[in-house]
Amino acid sequence: MGRLDGKVAVITGGAGGMGKIHAKVFVEEGAKVIIADLGVSKGKDTAEELGDQAKFIELDVTDEESWTRLVEETEKHFGPINILVNNAGIVVSKSIEETSLEDFRKTTAINQDGVFLGMKHVLESMKKAESGSIVNISSIAGIVGSANNSAYIASKFAVRGLTKAAAVEFAPHNIRVNSVHPGTIRTPMTEQEDVKELVQAMAQMIPMKRIAEPIEITNLVLYLASDESSYSTGTEFIADGGLIQQM
Template sequence: MTRLLDKVAIVTGGASGMGEAHVRRFVEEGAKVVFTDINQDAGSKMAEELGENSLFVKHDVTDEAGWQAVVEKTEAVFGPVNILVNNAGISMSKSIFDMSLEDYKKIVNINQVSVFLGMKSVLPSMQKAEGGSIVNISSMNGIVGGAVGYTDTKFAVRGMTKAAALQVGHLGIRVNSVHPGVIETPMVTQGDAVEQIKEFAKSIPMRRMAQSEEVTNMVLFLASDESSYSTGSEFVIDGGLTAM
């Protein structure tokens, strides 16, 4: 499979969940992938398994200097960046009554500020490559309401995507957002609201949670040249939830 043959990609939050699925598929499709995460053990083990076309870098996505280091490392090992997948994120189920300012700033920094930093950091490299594709992972809660904090940041990712797409389109750089619904990842299956989420899944028109690989299929399409005329758009993978 060669849909990303010789492309150079950066994927954040790549050591587990949806990010892991993206990284594995990208390597299968011929890409050279630098993936980042705060989980050193899982990331290092995964890179060893995937082989020479992958590289793990421990990385806090809220750290601007760290972003620059990741891009520099990517260029040194594989060359200029063609693809960025801003996948890292957290959820928080606290209500507005219980959420502290510290809680709120944490989710904004990880889910929103990191996307800005990622885009800003890779753009010079993508200009060297004479084009590229940025895929920002938002959520169905970037389309409809949900938890305070999480929803706010996912709407922001959708807006940043559109704004950035308008500013970099003339450079041959595309920017799109992906909006998953309820995905069966560790974030969902190991959190405090597991039973609540399982019950909610029964109300999804397709009557199930999605698998990470189903999101990966969309991310792969947007990362590849197959989506060459798609930019500034949102791509929803939610089993029909936002159609209700």
Template structure:
């Protein structure tokens, strides 16, 4: 039996990068997946490739109305929701001296507020099943310092994970955070700092970046019933960086 057989999942930021890897893995493990993104071209192409158990919806994760529509469409298509992966996120390579209030609020809305909205939106549906797993993608920078805005919000994701986990544990719903290090995604390989990141990767204890699929293995574990006694916890996948 597949590890997510009869499970219904929502994955944000699912059109490319880590999110795409999560979508592919979940479908291959038997889940019915609704994935969202603002990248309609990539999202529609992936849904067409994966078939009837994957559905793409364009979503602005910072808007409560969009969340309501995604939850409604998911239930109408596949039934009550068992899994939410809050994967959508951004980073801006600006120092505190360069960053504007508008820049900062954009990061907060996408990386932090969207997680709150996602959790709040899916809980009523999860209560129908009595079995839910929420996986919030934070970062190693939710544990140690990094870019302004990105670090702040990733610490906040870690915090809301713990706060909500305590409140919903008695409902059969678990909430955990995942803390990736340097992952070989388009955000890294197509960015301005690609050569700097490649050089930095040589100094990771494992001496390389992780593939998105390696992160998906961990997300799959937390989404599945295999992790039934894990909640309110951080799961680090950083090649040993935070151990240094």
């Protein structure tokens, strides 16, 4: 018996990266999963790879009509939504001086507005399901500051605040809302030759002396999506190997 049997999940940015890993594990645990992404080709490939329990729906997380369509299509195909993982996001690594207003607004539109719109538009569907779990992917950049990431940090702090506000509002409907705050994760990007040495140096600053494996973040997201975390809401779940404890 799977930990998500009978659940319907929407994962934004689900066509690749961490979103794809979340989707794969959710399907393995019995959920029906909507792969929500702007990347049509990758999204369709991911859904096909995961089989009948997965379906791709094109989604622009910054567009309200796109969210409305997604909820309608999901309910027609799989039924009311039980789980939303707001995973889609971008990073702009520039100093404040170098960051244009366009850079800032694009980052907050995807990372912040996308989370707000997702929570807003799945609410009625989760009410129909009579329960729900929303997992908002933030970052340790939503807990502590650092140089040259102002737009990203602002957006990830906002996700943390939005999570807490929604948790209080949605609790009477048996809908939980939590945020996940990963540190550095092993991905194809962190494995590239031009950043390998930097990542290794960063790992030595972490008390556990290593960066996270992707499945370690997925396992946390899975726990929050499942009924195992039924009394947890409005909380930050940090997965950074202890890094911010010494900041």
